[in-house]
Amino acid sequence: xxxxxxxxxxxxxxxxxxxxxxxxxxxxxxxxxxxxxxxxxxxxxxxxxxxxxxxxxxxxxxxxxxxxxxxxxxxxxxxxxxxxxxxxxxxxxxxxxxxxxxxxxxxxxxxxxxxxxxxxxxxxxxxxxxxxxxxxxxxxxxxxxxxxxxxxxxxxxxxxxxxxxxxxxxxxxxxxxxxxxxxxxxxxxxxxxxxxxxxxxxxxxxxxxxxxxxxxxxxxxxxxxxxxxxxxxxxxxxxxxxxxxxxxxxxxxxxxxxxxxxxxxxxxxxxxxxxxxxxxxxxxxxxxxxxxxxxxxxxxxxxxxxxxxxxxxxxxxxxxxx
Numbered sequence: 001x002x003x004x005x006x007x008x009x010x011x012x013x014x015x016x017x018x019x020x021x022x023x024x025x026x027x028x029x030x031x032x033x034x035x036x037x038x039x040x041x042x043x044x045x046x047x048x049x050x051x052x053x054x055x056x057x058x059x060x061x062x063x064x065x066x067x068x069x070x071x072x073x074x075x076x077x078x079x080x081x082x083x084x085x086x087x088x089x090x091x092x093x094x095x096x097x098x099x100x101x102x103x104x105x106x107x108x109x110x111x112x113x114x115x116x117x118x119x120x121x122x123x124x125x126x127x128x129x130x131x132x133x134x135x136x137x138x139x140x141x142x143x144x145x146x147x148x149x150x151x152x153x154x155x156x157x158x159x160x161x162x163x164x165x166x167x168x169x170x171x172x173x174x175x176x177x178x179x180x181x182x183x184x185x186x187x188x189x190x191x192x193x194x195x196x197x198x199x200x201x202x203x204x205x206x207x208x209x210x211x212x213x214x215x216x217x218x219x220x221x222x223x224x225x226x227x228x229x230x231x232x233x234x235x236x237x238x239x240x241x242x243x244x245x246x247x248x249x250x251x252x253x254x255x256x257x258x259x260x261x262x263x264x265x266x267x268x269x270x271x272x273x274x275x276x277x278x279x280x281x282x283x284x285x286x287x288x289x290x291x292x293x294x295x296x297x298x299x300x301x302x303x304x305x306x307x308x309x310x311x312x313x314x315x316x317x318x319x320x321x322x
Contacts, residue, residue: 188314
């Protein structure tokens with residue numbers, strides 16, 4: 001479940017700032033307490049002396065364990081006495097120690113060489129922040145997908161839009177809940193305003209929460225950024241080739257909005273084909289009917305989609321006007 005390198009770096013910096021802030025605040029509190037409570041200052045001096053004595057004993061040969069145990073007992077007693085004094089004077093018992101956001105790993109991000117749960121959650125949050133730059137991620141969940149906005153009257157094709165939307169909603173929800181690198185590819189079809197982007201982002205929300213990396217973008221933005229990267233204009237772009245190809249899930253929104261040229265077609269084919277070969281799932285949404293896509297794109301693209309994607313077509317009128 002690789003995240004983009006930039007996400008790991010951001011998480012590392014945030015953890016470092018958390019840790020430094022906790023230590024600095026503790027030092028400030030300690031100085032304040034020692035100035036107000038001379039008895040605590042005296043205890044701190046004794047604790048420091050004990051710590052130094054214990055460290056020196058480690059360099060001596062012979063059996064020093066009994067002496068070390070004795071010093072540790074004295075240290076424990078002094079610490080407890082300090083706690084009682086602090087509480088009596090309106091402070092917390094551990095006011096002299098840093099108050100880490102995560103007491104389990106002390107904001108280091110790892111415990112015994114394994115990534116802490118706080119670190120994993122931070123990576124998920126940063127992953128969502130990246131997508132929030134381009135899409136209303138928090139507004140698009142399975143819980144707020146409103147089926148009532150779809151008509152319950154059959155279309156001219158005999159399909160009832162609400163029933164079809166309900167089936168697709170259920171299928172998309174199950175897809176997200178059971179997502180894995182072996183999941184199938186999805187293609188959401190239907191006119192503008194039928195909830196394709198909402199469903200795509202709802203899938204993104206769940207997949208990120210399950211610990212997978214996601215790359216989300218419109219077809220236009222992805223193609224433009226990859227073109228910029230190819231020609232060396234790779235500063236300040238959101239989508240780079242490795243991120244698009246390596247993410248656990250890629251979501252391409254609004255297929256067909258990209259500039260209609262051979263470069264865009266070649267780029268899209270490379271993305272779709274490369275991820276199929278790598279067995280990495282992709283979700284695509286488009287306002288175009290599949291017959292239009294066949295006329296618009298190279299047959300290599302539409303044949304790959306036909307053979308490798310599960311089609312989910314929504315029907316009805318733009319629900320944004322309801």
